[in-house]
Amino acid sequence: MRRPLVAGNWKMHGSRAENGALLEGLLSKVDTAKTDVLVCVPFVYLAEIAYQLRGKPIKVGAQSLCAEAQGAFTGEVSAAMLKDVGCEYVLVGHSERRSLYNEDDALVARKYMAAQSQGLIPVLCVGETLAQRDANQCFAVVETQLAAVIKAAGIASFANAVIAYEPVWAIGTGRTATPDQAQEVHAFIRQVLAKYDATLANAVRVLYGGSVKGANAAELFAMKDIDGGLVGGASLKADEFLKICAAAG
Ligand code: PEP
Numbered sequence: 001m002r003r004p005l006v007a008g009n010w011k012m013h014g015s016r017a018e019n020g021a022l023l024e025g026l027l028s029k030v031d032t033a034k035t036d037v038l039v040c041v042p043f044v045y046l047a048e049i050a051y052q053l054r055g056k057p058i059k060v061g062a063q064s065l066c067a068e069a070q071g072a073f074t075g076e077v078s079a080a081m082l083k084d085v086g087c088e089y090v091l092v093g094h095s096e097r098r099s100l101y102n103e104d105d106a107l108v109a110r111k112y113m114a115a116q117s118q119g120l121i122p123v124l125c126v127g128e129t130l131a132q133r134d135a136n137q138c139f140a141v142v143e144t145q146l147a148a149v150i151k152a153a154g155i156a157s158f159a160n161a162v163i164a165y166e167p168v169w170a171i172g173t174g175r176t177a178t179p180d181q182a183q184e185v186h187a188f189i190r191q192v193l194a195k196y197d198a199t200l201a202n203a204v205r206v207l208y209g210g211s212v213k214g215a216n217a218a219e220l221f222a223m224k225d226i227d228g229g230l231v232g233g234a235s236l237k238a239d240e241f242l243k244i245c246a247a248a249g
Pocket of ligand 1: 211
């Protein structure tokens with residue numbers, strides 16, 4: 001039985017005051033009896049938020065990391081640093097990183113391995129653009145993105161990872177994949193992994209991301225292969241995010 005996970009991706013939003021109010025709202029009502037809840041916050045707030053959430057039911061993650069371990073990489077943040085400040089998870093391969101910062105599959109795989117080398121759990125984001133979906137390339141794109149990581153890190157690495165299927169056309173657009181569309185790709189992701197290890201393919205958590213809201217979360221999370229969500233915009237409002245968390249439990 002896979003335990004659901006709902007992860008908020010705050011992206012480049014927030015301030016110390018706003019974060020404090022948001023966390024207070026979440027902590028006052030969050031119920032993690034049946035669901036893991038995670039917030040992925042901007043680097044500068046990680047240490048403070050990890051400290052605030054010590055011993056609390058909400059976990060903390062980063063939104064990216066450097067593939068290198070240490071050295072002359074101005075502006076970058078290493079996996080060891082994330083671990084040091086209390087981070088447990090890190091997003092890798094988010095579509096905004098892939099498209100805006102030219103992160104290709106090889107770099108995403110290196111970041112994934114860097115995260116695991118420090119005991120962080122990577123949330124590997126995969127998904128197709130609208131043009132790719134319209135050209136019937138969705139499965140091929142997702143398989144290529146997964147294959148790069150399987151090749152570099154090995155299938156066994158998925159015992160300590162989470163996958164997020166995020167169709168690029170659904171991120172921040174208000175346009176959500178239908179439950180059937182999402183389920184089809186989630187099942188395909190398990191099929192790809194099952195070619196290497198059927199047990200792991202069944203055990204790994206696969207989240208859906210792309211305009212998840214309180215109003216559509218339950219129907220998405222009811223699908224057999226959807227184990228929760230990666231939530232952008234709606235994770236910035238405590239009540240809305242709590243509704244999504246409740247739908248996963
Ligand atoms: C995301 O940031 O990964 C995301 C899915 O955003 P949104 O929920 O706003 O579409």
